[in-house]
Amino acid sequence: MLHEVTFQSFNQRDTVYGWIYVPAAKPKGIVQLVHGFGEHSRRYFHMIVKYLEAGYIVAADDHVGHGKTALENNTWGDWGEAGPHTMTEDEHRLKELVCEKYPKLPYFMFGHSMGSMIARDFIARYGNELSGVIICGTPGIFPIGDDVVAELDRLIADGKGAESDPMLTAKLMGWMCERCGEIKLGNEWICDDPYVQKDHAEDPFDAFTKPTANRALRDFIDMFRQINGKEWAEKVPATLPVYNIAGDQDPVGMYGQGVYQVSNWLAETGHDVRTKLYPGYRHEIHNYADLKEEVCAGVIEFLDGTIRKYL
Template sequence: MLHEVKFQSFNERDEVYGWIYVPAAEPKGIVQIIHGYGEHSRRYLHMIVKFMDAGFIVAADDHVGHGKTALENDTWGDWGDKGCHTMMEDEHRLTELVCEKYPNLPYFLFGHSMGSFIVRDYIAKYGSRLAGATICGTSGVFPGAEDVAKELEKAVADGKGKESDPAYAGSLLGWMCERCGEVSIGNEWICADPYVQRDHAEDPFDAFTKPTLNQSLLYFVQMMNVINGTEWAEKVPKELPIYNIGGDQDPVGQYGKGIYEVSNWLYETGHAVDTKVYSGFRHEIHNYAQIKDEVEYGIIAFMNKHL
């Protein structure tokens, strides 16, 4: 069974579009997939099917400024005016909608890349209501983010928040192909498989190649800043199980260093964290043919352990 849902965004302007995928068997839990920057939730269909086969209802939406939500609202790259917690609050609203339809089931989150940032923000506020959370392709202290934030703050203060200057995104993300060898598309850092690179670049629902407003990019950087350090980790419920996964050739995770940095913040504040780093793989570990089944089975095993 498939439900399409829509709801008012926290930004008080857009309607967010989402989907609830229900297996044809009695479900044992629910997992909400939270996609990354510039993409959309249908890029996770392989994972969605695996989770359904394992007995989980799967919920997912397209963030403001992304995917079908951006298409229907005509707001590509525009996240509204309500700040860096907008997507997190939208994800919590989706959780509420799903739980209204399917109450009293253990509830898990999975977030990749920016989705992992959203999960980290979510669990600091609403983590006590969850059975567990997986963060994938996450980041420690992101290189250069503080300097870019200052530049974006000035641009917004100067009245340029609704403009889109690619120089800011270039300063923030332009270095991420530094270990990729020959670069032709510019997204090679996501995965070494040329097919995945082309699929990502040519996807008409993908906002990665569309302009992001300066104000929205500022929210993105601010989102990374509010989930850093033990100050953030202290807000996460101690009893919440967390699974932290990524590739050691992923620039978002600072080639493994940032992944462990996040786990260490959590360990230092008394949390239980399982950490798995896949050697030789870039950002989208769930899209490598060699390991995607292993990655998904690892997430399923984590959820089964904490039902």
């Protein structure tokens, strides 16, 4: 069964489009899937199917400025003016809608890349509403130039928040291809499979190659700043199990260093966190043909194990 749902965004401007995928069997839990920067939730269809086969309902939406939500609202790359918690609050609203339809089931969240940042903000605010969380391709302390922040602040102060400067995005993220050899598309950091790169670059629902509004890019930077350090980890319920996964050649996680930073913040504040790095793989570990089955199996093992152990 498939439900399409819509709801008003926290930004009070956009209508968010989401989907609830339901297995043709009695569900044992729910996984809310949170996609990353510049993409959309259907890029995770392989993973969605695996979770369905394992007996889980899957909920997902396309963030403001992304995918079908951006297409229907004509707001590509523009996240609105409600600030860096907008997507977190939208994910909370989606969870409420899902729980109205399917109450009293164990509820998990899976967030990849920017989605992991949203998930980390979510668990600091609403972690007591979840049974567990999976963060995939997450950053620790991320290199952000003060000059980029200053220029964005100047542009926004000058009334140019809804405009975009691709050079600032390049300054913020362009370094991530530094270990990728020959660069043809600029997205080689996501995966070393040329087909995945091409699919990502040509996807009509993928906004990664479309301009991101200056105000949205500033909110993106603030996302990093609100989920760092032990101060963030202390806001996460200590009873919430966390599974932190990534490729050790992922620049977003600073080639493993940032991934372990996040796990250490959680471990040092008394949390149950399990960490797994996949050697030799870049950012989208769930899209490698030779790895995606293993990644999904590991997540399902975490989901099933959490239900058995804690619930």
